[in-house]
Every structure is written in C-alpha cells, then in structure tokens.
Amino acid sequence: MLEIAVNTINRAVPREDRKRAIAAAARRVLELYEREPTPQPPRLGTEAQRAVMRYAEEEDPYREEKERANRVALGLARELRGELEGLSVEERLRRAAAAAIVGNVIDFAVAGHEFDVEELREEVRRVRFAVYDLDPDELRGKRIVYLCDNAGEIALDRLLIEVLTGDLDAEVVAVVRGAPIVNDATREDARAVGLTDVCRVIDTGSEMLGLLVTEASGELLEALEWADVVVSKGQGNFESIPEEPFPDVPVYFLLRAKCRAVARELGVSVGDNVALEWRPGEENVRRWRRLREGR
Numbered sequence: 116m117l118e119i120a121v122n123t124i125n126r127a128v129p130r131e132d133r134k135r136a137i138a139a140a141a142r143r144v145l146e147l148y149e150r151e152p153t154p155q156p157p158r159l160g161t162e163a164q165r166a167v168m169r170y171a172e173e174e175d176p177y178r179e180e181k182e183r184a185n186r187v188a189l190g191l192a193r194e195l196r197g198e199l200e201g202l203s204v205e206e207r208l209r210r211a212a213a214a215a216i217v218g219n220v221i222d223f224a225v226a227g228h229e230f231d232v233e234e235l236r237e238e239v240r241r242v243r244f245a246v247y248d249l250d251p252d253e254l255r256g257k258r259i260v261y262l263c264d265n266a267g268e269i270a271l272d273r274l275l276i277e278v279l280t281g282d283l284d285a286e287v288v289a290v291v292r293g294a295p296i297v298n299d300a301t302r303e304d305a306r307a308v309g310l311t312d313v314c315r316v317i318d319t320g321s322e323m324l325g326l327l328v329t330e331a332s333g334e335l336l337e338a339l340e341w342a343d344v345v346v347s348k349g350q351g352n353f354e355s356i357p358e359e360p361f362p363d364v365p366v367y368f369l370l371r372a373k374c375r376a377v378a379r380e381l382g383v384s385v386g387d388n389v390a391l392e393w394r395p396g397e398e399n400v401r402r403w404r405r406l407r408e409g410r
Contacts, residue, residue: 157325184267
C-alpha cells in the first residue's frame, strides 16, 4: 500500500512536500494497524491515498493512463463484440466474463504487477478459468448491481453487461467510484466507454479502493437492497466485501489473482482467472440490517 502511495506522490505531489506526504501515509497506515491487527488492504490503501492526496497538485494524477487504457480497451471491445455473435448464450456469457476478467490486468495499483495492453487481445482468446460459477439461469431476468473496478477494463465490463441485459433480460445498475483514486473508474470513464448508454450508472459516493460499505452513498445502499445478484470486479472488492456489512444476496467475484495473498485465499495460482460465487454470512447480514436501520 505504501508503494502505491509513493507512486501517487511521484506523480502528483510537489518535490518539497513529498517527505511529508509519505510520512502522513505511513502514520495513517500505522494508526489502522494499531486499531486492529489485520485491517482490510482496501481500507489501508484508501486511507494512504487520502493522506497523500492532501499534498497533491492534481485531482486525478492517473488521468492520462486511464484515458489510454479506455481507448485501447474500447478497440478490443469492438473486435470481441463481433466474435460473440452466433454463439450460444452460455458461451457468450463465458467469453464476455473472460473479457471482463482479462481487462482486470489493466491495473496500475497492484505492486509488482505489470501489463502490456497491446497483448490483451490474445489474452482474451486463450483465457482459462480456475473457478467458474456463473450460470445463465441464475442471472436471467435478475436485478444486478455490477461493481466496476478500473478504467480501461470498464469498456470490457460493458461487453458483459450487454450480455446480461440483452441475452439474459437482466436489469443492471453499474457502480463506479465517487471520485478519482489511483486508476479506478469514475463516471467520466463510464461515459467515455459508453457504459451510460447501456445501463444506469451510479457511484460509491467517495473515493475508495474496494467497496467500503460503511462509507457508501445512500444511492448505492438502496441499489444493494434492490439487487437480486451482485457482480463484483477486481481484487479490491474481493478483499473488502466479505468483511463488510452486506445484504443477503449472492455475489459473483470476477477477478484475476494478481498476488500471492489473494491466490492463496482463493485456492488458485497467481495469474489464474476466477468467477467465484460467494454468499454473505449471518454476521454480514446482521451488520447490514443495523447499518440500514441506522441510516
């Protein structure tokens, strides 16, 4: 998390303020560790980024990379859309899910993770799943909240959402970040890739890595209450949601395991692609009800 904070500092913080910025991020991370022995990585990352951004000159220091990722992914999405024609619904869903997961390699925020966006085309065509729990019959006609992750990848999320709404008659609400944080997708990115033409788009209410439900906007909480199913993209959401208050609805985690910790938790290898069904436990649901009563 501190490595990512340093990356943001080098992009956005004036040289004379950089030492103060990294000290502020380190203090905030230590405070969280003092409060609990194993704080959520997305919480650590969010708070470190917030500490750093108080010193930043730019609101969105990753803007250029995000715009480039959106352009490249849009071109790939156009090609893949044609390749989906004529396939069975089951295969269209599988291919579109594969594209959305492969798009998850467009991530500047994972330490030690590198990618070449020009190789994404070949990645999609040869993708394999270590875990694949998606079932068209479980998604058909459902109300789905789709939690987006990064810019660029959001263009490939659109492909999957088109299958959900067009082939499976689902009603989808897509969720992006409420403000810029690292390379995560915002409403600006959703508009850039045409996602707003496909489904309703809302936001989390603030900048956050992963989904921090206790900080979520009222609009997002209402959407989660409305949903029959949640589709969740990326490592950050996977690392946060099981520790958060959550309604009693199934979640499909779609991600690539990009670090050893997440791969170990999933029982897969680093680099594997996963579409895993997860159901909230009693404690998640109990905390959700308390949260909603409090609001």
